[in-house]
Amino acid sequence: MAVCAAIIGKDNSSKFFVTLNPDEELHFQYKVLSSLDIIEDKLATGTKGGADTKELYLGMLLSLETYKIYGYVTNTKIKFVIVVDSTNVVLRDNEIRSMFRKIHSEFADIVSNPFYIPGEPIISKNFTTSMKNIMTGTV
Amino acid sequence: MAQCKQSPQEFIKSAFTPQIAVMCTPLAEKCCQKNNLNFIELLQPFCRLNNDVTYKDRGLTNTIRNLKLTFLDISWRPPETAVARKLLNYSVTNAPESKPKLFTIGNHQLDIPTNTPWFESWRETFLKVQYPSDHEFTKHFLACIMVVSSSDINPEGTFEKLSQSLNYVQNREPGKLPKWFNSNILRYYVVLHDNVDGDINVATKIFETIKVSYGFSYCFLLKLNSRSPNSGTSEHLPDPWSQFINTPIDLKEYKGSPDNSIMKTSLEIGQEAEEFKTTVNYHPLSPVNEDVTMSGHISDDEKPQKAAAKQKIHGSCLSTDDVEQVKLFIYEFTKSCLMPYIEKQIHSLSDIVLNKKGVSKSLFSATKRWFSPNKPGASSIAVNNLIYSPDSPELQIRRLGDLYFMFGQYSSAFKAYHSAKREYDTDQAWLYYAGALEMASLAAFMANESTRKTCEYMEDSIITYQTNCKMPQFATRATILSSECLKHQNMFGEAAHQLIRMTSEESDLRSALLLEQASYCFLKSKMVRKYAFHMVLAGHRYSKAAQRKYSLKCYKQAYQVYENTGWDLASDHIHYTIGRQAHNLQQFNEAVDSFAKLLLGESKQTAQQQATFLKEYLTILGNKLKSEGDSEQITSPVLPVPELEMNSIKLLLGPTRPLSTPGKIPALGINFGNAEDVQAEQKWIKLEEMLVHEAEGSPPLLFKPMTTLYTVNKLGKNKPVAIVNEPIQVSLKLINSLQTVLNLMNIHLLWTFSNDNETVSNEITDKIDYVKTYVTKSLLIEGNSNQEVILSLAPLQVGTITITGFCYTLTSSNGTTGASSIKGKQIIVVPESTSKNNRSNTTKPLEINVVPAAPCLQVTFSEMHTDFLVNELQKVLVTFQNTGSVPLQNVYMATSVPHLFCNCEFKQETNETVNMNDLSMPNVRDKVLRKNHLTSVPLNGKVLEPGQTVPIHIWVKAPNSKGPASIDLLIYYENVVKTAIPRYRLVRHNWNLMVQESIIVDVSTQASHNSKTVEELALAMKITNLNKVHNSVLTQITLLNIGLLSKYWTLTKDIATPKYINLHSQESAHILLKAKRLVKNTSEYSTVPLNADRKSIQNMSKQFLAFAKKSEKPLLTMFDDFDSLHFKENKDGILLLQWQALVIEDSKKRIVCGQTNIPIEINRKDENVIQMERILSDTFIDINDKTITEEETAQSAQKQISYNLIHPPVIVHDFREKKVCIVPVKILLHSIVDSKVLMVTVNTTDPSVKLPTISKSNQTCAYASSKFCWLSNSKIIKQIHPLTTESVELSAALSGPGTFDLGAHIQILCKSVDSDPLVLQSCQIHPTLIVKNKDS
Structure with missing residues (x-):
């Protein structure tokens, strides 16, 4: 069970942020924001391949x-x-991977929505619930 | 963006300049002081040579362009740590501003300063305050200039003395300052001559002698001060000194012990500013505990100094020639003295190095290499333990390198450094090693031979300085230099990396500056996010270093990136810090704006945090207001919380509701809640239109409903009109999106009142002559909630009121500690709607016209129980009182439910019958409509004067269905003056009833077949009390009276009833009644009392009847279609059941009266079922439509006559006496059509009927026999008028005893007009006649 999921746009601005416990959102924002550095690093090295x-x-x-x-x-x-959560041992790499894949397909759906302007923050009840479902593993 | 003024090469060059010491006699110094300068300062602008100088190295001539020399007093010492810190701080604080320029990077538009002068000035100062170290020679004095004034008594002796003291200084113990390049430094002798005060001959003489003793090229005669200070300012030279002479903070104060032995130890101390270091482990993203540097003191000791510096004019005694002399002096010194000296030095050092190389290679290094680990840093224990003696060969090579470097031979320098580095490495002399590496890398860069390797040298050097030598100041210096090189080579990432590495807890200022530089590096490599992040870090460090200006600037720059990215925590932090920094810098507007952003919108911070924000905001706002002083006190600030929802602004104009008195309910009027109900509004408007029509007598040309409740849409279109002395109420919806409670106090509206003479606003004055402002004392808005607040005004004079906003005192309710409260306001505007598009963004102020006093009708009602039973009647006392100051007239009442409302108490119903067909005409219809809906209220006299009261009674009836119901009443009245504005006024009232079940009545009717004279009707009623046992209300219903209101029927009195009929819950009573035909022009009312006690009935009959009449006639209401009216028509009449109920509710008892109306319909058909089927089929089969209608007309043609036979039921006849028994039979023919005159034919000679054959067998027949025959004429034709009865006498002849079906041989045929064919009537009756033989 994931505790937080975020979608961050091309320009590194947060497009969507959901936490299981809404009070902890700011706390997680900090963590996610700092992890962007590592993403950038990984991307920089990754593109060489x-x-x-x-x-x-x-x-x-x-x-x-x-x-x-x-x-x-x-x-x-x-x-x-x-x-x-690091105490969570059930989620292994494969589970995380499939979680991401699900998020990706959900995101693709959102982007396909003609009423969604790409680049805007995502505000959709439907999307939030499906993201939460993905996080809690109920899908 | 953020470029340095100097190129890296220039910067490095200027960082390593040859250092020249200066010794000055007091008199020489005095001579210079005339110009407000000392000797060093005098030279300073001209240190950079404009001409090229050359020197030879191994036969090659090297040319140095723009060589820069640094002259320093021999007693000059780098400032102590504390002073150095101050100096560094000062250099940053006083650095010139830089203009920001807009750059576009990626998707971001960023304002970035074009250069960072504060960094450059800090850098320069940093290099200046460096202590010279033993491991390098760039900071060591190469030469010493001795200056003696020509006015000195014994110049030669003085030179001697100076030389001696120089010798002394040089030969002191080696660790002390100043440091010398070597023991045999260059000495230069200068005679300073004052052209005005001194004698040129003396000077020349002295110069000559000195030339002789020291050599020609080592002496110079400097002639100065050829201009007397008072010689006028006509020849005013540009002041080249001012930019070099900064007036650093009182250095002298700190110069207590320049020669103390601290010098050496202080070398190891980081020489920078460390101030206000109270919270070290401070998290940059926690805004709460940042109280450390908030005390808001700004160093104010700078200002007087600046002022003092300005007054000084430098070089006032120097003519252009003198300046030329100075330049010449420096050039001469360099060219003819320094350069040859350098040449010599280089030569000798190269020799030493060459010689040494062989030795070292063969012996020392080889062995050492075997025994020592190769890597630097591997043995960190051996820190600094190796100190070479100043003349050791290892240092000579470094000396050579430094010389080469300072004099621009970079590749040679690199070689020297490189070999020196190897040597130090093997010796594990880490400080020397690091220094050599640093210089090697720089030399390579300067020689444009920079490779990856040399960059690594620098990296290595910094790490060694940092970790092995623990000398962060050198590491910092190396970093500053190296970052410039890296930037020049577009290696921004590496540069940033190095810069960030040098940030430490040691010095906030340094960290801040380096972080800032690093963030610019990131920006250059298009890493905007990293730029912003490090900018925030830099801002944070700046704030810790008390450099608020820069801190604010950094945060602002970072905010440009973080804005609208959705990182709430980050932007909250930035807002908060900007707010605080701006506040500290007294930039209150910015601070307030920034804090306001924290409070706007949905913050995800905790409630506690938000409360802190709010409190801080209010404090800052308070300070802002204080600082702005009294002059601008008038306009209170616009506060960001709570939010005002502009679209829900509502305005209500109208009289105040009177105070409620017991037993009386004032009219509900209009309140803000009414705005939503569009349907109800439509209803009111329709009623109003009718009222206006009625009052005016003609329909208004353009009906515009009077509005007193304005929503935002209406406000955009119309300008409301208020009446003097009547309140204007504004409903505002305030949204608190914070999670903390908002406490508003003293809320009131802000207005501007203007009439022809003047304009007044209550923002400025407290005058109450024009408008009375009501103040709401306090309002609490819970976190995350909305609150409607109603604020009101009362205009006291005619004019125009503009509601500009509302004002309140916002208090941060953060516990008990120091609640700060601020009086602020918010602007109210309404969106202006243009005709085309309502969504236009323009707004306009909320203006209200105030008109003179108008009449005001106050309507009160007697209190009434709102729990009704179905069909209950109640009497209501309505009191009209004119509470205004102007008389009124023409009071009307209107209701949309006329059938539930009765005015019979004061008005007699005029019996106007309206032909149904006329209703198709609109004007007639309108008239009827109005008659139904409206009632005029009789006034004593035509006019209701102020203060007068008129009471009337009305009756209200509950509808005949269970559930909530409402009865509305609109009261209209008008001003006596026809032209007054407003012309008329309205009062609304509404009763909201809760209706509960009472009784249900089922009636079935049947034509009676045994009527003797006229047609009769049997009515079977079943009356049930629907009250259920478990209901909270218990009703016990007594039936009082049954009435029939009909044109055609009247109740017959022959009914036997018990004394009273009392129905408890779920009980029912059956009553059988009879009605007979009695045709009248108008409906008659006939009653049958069901109760012995008749008194009460008598009293009520009038209103019972009135309501009955309302329900009898098809009542035209404004909500009906014209077409639907026909269906409501009722032919037969209405049965009225009057009752009295004892309602017991929570042990409270009350007695109510009611009347249930049941329309009756005579059911003549037996074939109900068949008809039903047809109705059903009707709905499906459309094709058969025509046939059905035909069928229907045929059907109705068959139902025009009903008849019955009157005859004795049993006849005893002696058949032996007489063979035939003649029975007289009377046929009663009833016409049941109400319009046509019918021709009825009674046919008794049915051809199909055979003559009876008398036989015995018929006596045993199971069925009634039809074996008889009619006597007399076989066909009787009668004319029957509508709804009348005719009788026909017949005789039946029977031949034997038995039971006979007398209807068997009768056919009734009828037609309306002659031409029509006769139609056989469907009414078939089977009256039986029993004939008995006398014997039996």
Whole structure:
């Protein structure tokens, strides 16, 4: 079960942010923001390799005392970040990977919505619930 | 963006300049003081040579362009740590401002200063305050200039003395300052001559002798001061000194012990500013505990100094020639003295180095290399333990390198440094090693031979300085230099990395400056986010270093990136810090704006945090107001919280509701809640239109409803009109999106009143002559909630009121500690709606016209229980009182539910019958409509004077369905003066009833077949009390009276009833009644009392009847279509059941009366079922439409006559006496059509009827026999008028005893007009006649 998920745009501005506990949002913002550095690093090194078979999943970005942060970058440089409680041993790499894939497809749906202006923060009840479902693993 | 003025090469060059010491006699110094300068200062502007100088190195001539020399007094010491800190701080604080320029980086538009003079000035100061160290020679004096004034008594002796003291200084113990390049430094002798005061001959003489003793090229005669200070300012030279002479903070104060032994130790101390270091482990993103530097003191000791510096004019005694002399002196010194000396030095040092190389290679280094680890840093224990003696060969090579470097031979320098570095490495002399590496890297850069390797040298050097030598000041210096090189090579990432590495807890100022530079590096490599982040860090460090100006600037720059990115925490932090810094810098507007942003919108901060923000905001705002002083006190600030929702502004104009008195309810009037209900509003408008029509007598040309409740939309379109002395109420919706409670106090509206003479606003004055302002004392808005607040005004004079906003005192309710409160306001404007598009963004102020006093009708009602039973009647006393100061007239009442409202108490119903067909005409219809809906209220006299009262009674009836119901009443009255504005006024009232079940009555009617004279009707009623046992209200219903209101029927009195019929819950009573045909022109009312006690009935009959009449007639209401009216028509009449109920509710008892109306319909058909089926089929089969209508007309044609036979039921006849029994039978024919005269034919000679054959068998027949025949004429034709009865006498002849069906042989045919065919009537009756034989 992830505790926080974020979608960060091309310009590194937060497009969507959801936490299981809404009171902790600011707390997580700080963590996610700091993990962007690592994403950038990973991207910088990653681009040197073959661009064709690019792996979107970035793996674990940060492992803090209480949380683990995972990252994922789409081809259009949209970043997905998931924060997981470090005590959680059920979620392994594969689960995180599939979580990201689900988020990606949800995000693709949102972007396909003609009423969504790309680059704007995502405000959608539907999306939030489906993200929460992905986070809690009920999907 | 953020460029340095100097190129890196220039910067490095100027960082390593040859240092020349100066010794001056007091008299020489005095000579210079005439110009407000000392000797060093005098030279300073001309230190950079304009001409090229050359020297030879191994046969090659090297040319140095723009060589810069640094002259320092021999007694000059780098300032002590504390002073150095002050100096550094000062240099940053006083650095010139830089103009920001807009750059576009990625998607961001960023305002970035074009250069950072504060950094450059700090850098320069930093290099200046460096202590010279033993491991390098760039800061060591190469030469010494001795200056003696020509007016000295014994110049030669003085020179001697100076030389001696120089020798003394040089030969002191080595650790002390000043440091010398080597023991044999260059000495230069200068005779200073004052052209005005001194004698030129003496000077020349002295010069000659000195030339002889010291050599020609080592002496100079400097002639100065050829201008007397008072010689006028005509020849005013530009002051080249001013930019070099900064007036640093009182250095002298600190110069207590220049020669103390602290010097050496202070070398190791970081020589920078460390101030206000109270919270070290401080988290940059926690805004709460930043109280450390908030005390808001700004160093004010700078100002007087600046002023003093301005007054001084430098070089007032120097003519152009004198300046030329100075320049010449420096040039001569360099060219003819310094350069040859350098040449010599380089030569000798190269020799030493060459010689040494062989030795070192063969012996020392080889062995050492075997025994020592190769890597620097591996043995960190051996820190600084190796100190070479000043003349050791290892240092000679470094000396050579430094010389090469200072005099522009960079590649040679690199070689020297490189070999020196290797040597120090093997010796593990880390400080020397780091220095050599640093210089090697710089030399490579200067020689344009920079490679990856040399960059690594620098990296290595910094790390060694930092970790092995623990000498951060050298590391910092190396970083400053190296970052410039890296930037020049576009290696911004590396530069930033190095800069960031040098930030430490040691010095906030240094960290701040370096972070700022690093962030610019990030920006250059298009890493905007990193730029912003480090900018924030820099800002944070600046604030810790008390450099608020820069801190604010950094945060602002960072905010440009963080703005609208959705990182709330970051932007909150930035806002908060900007707010505080701006506040400290007295930039209150910015501070307030920034804090306001924290309070706007949905913040995700905790409630406690928000409360802190709010409190801080209020404090800052308070300070702002204080600083702005009394002059601008008038206009209170616009506060950001709570939010005002502009779209929900509502305005209500109208009289105040009177105080409630027991037993009386004032009319509800209009309140703010009414705005939402559009449907109800429509209803009121329709009623109003009718009223206006009625009052005017003609329909208004353009009806515009009178509005007293304005929503935002209406406000945009119309200008409201208020009446003097009547309150103007404004409803505002305040939204508190914070999570903390907002405490508003003393809320009132702000207005501007203007009439022809003057304009007054209550923002400025407290005058109450024009408008009375009501103040709401206090309002608490909980976190995350809305609150409606109603504020009111009362205009006292005619004019125009503009409501500009509302004013309140906002208090931060943060516990008990020091609640700060600020009086602020918010602006109220309404969106102006143009005709085309309502969504236009223009707004306009809320203006209200105030007109003279108008009449004001106060309507009160007697209190009444709002829990009604279905069909209950209640009497209400309505009191009209004119509470205004102007008489009024023409009071009307209107209701949209006329059937529930009765004015019978004061008005007799005039019996105007309106032809149904006329209703199709609109004007007739309108008239009827108005008659139904409206009632005029009789006034004593035509006019209701102020203070007069008129009471009337009305009756209200509950509707006949359960549930909530409302009865509305609109009261209209007008000003006696026809032209007054407003022309008329309205009062609204509404009763909201809760209706509960009472009784239900089922009636079934049947034509009676045994009427003797006229047609009769049997009415079977079932009356049930619907009250349920478990209901909270218990009703016990007594039936009082049954009435029939009909044109055609009247109740017959032959009914036997018990004394009273009392129905408890769920009980029912069955009553059978009979009505007979009695045709009248108008409906008649016939009653049958069901109760022995008749008194009460009598009293009420009038209103019962009135309501009954309302329901009898098809009542035209404004909500009906014309077409639907026909369906409501009722032919047969209405059965009225009057009752009295005892209602017991919570042990309270009351007695109420009611009347249930049941329309009756006579059911003549037996084939109900068939009809039902047809109705059902009707709905589906449309194709058969025509046939059905035909069928229907045929049906109705068959139902025009009903008849019954009157005959004795049993006849005893002696058939032996007489064979045939003749029975007289009377046929009663009833016409049941009310319009046509019918021709009825009674046919008794049915051809199908055979003559009866008398046989015995018929006696045993199971069925009634039809074996009889009619006598007399077989066809009787009668004319029957509508709804009348005719009788026909017939005789039946029976041949034997038995039971006979007398209806068997009768056919009733009828037609309306002659031409029509006769139609057989469907009414078939089977009256039985029993004939008995006498014997049996």
